[in-house]
Amino acid sequence: MHVLQPKHSKLSEKESEEILSKLNVSKAQLPRILSNDPALPEGCNVGDIIKIERKDKDKAVIYYRVVV
Numbered sequence: 001m002h003v004l005q006p007k008h009s010k011l012s013e014k015e016s017e018e019i020l021s022k023l024n025v026s027k028a029q030l031p032r033i034l035s036n037d038p039a040l041p042e043g044c045n046v047g048d049i050i051k052i053e054r055k056d057k058d059k060a061v062i063y064y065r066v067v068v
Helices: 013-023
Strands: 007-010 049-056 059-067
Touching: 013 049
Parallel strands: none
Antiparallel strands: 007 049, 049 059
16 A cells, blocks of 8 residues: 555444444445446455545545445
8 A cells, every 4th residue: 555545444234334333325226336446455256345444634535446
């Protein structure tokens, strides 16, 4: 992983369900990330939810993507 690349991590099934219910969305409503994206961690499959953490000054900004 490159120093400028934000941290990408795969969520477990339990974490995925918690995020979907917290945001009140389905997987189909999340933004997508391609399965061949080089930033994805090892072992990601289609349908997995990825958490992307970016540093913005003093706080972390978190994004979620579904692998397609």
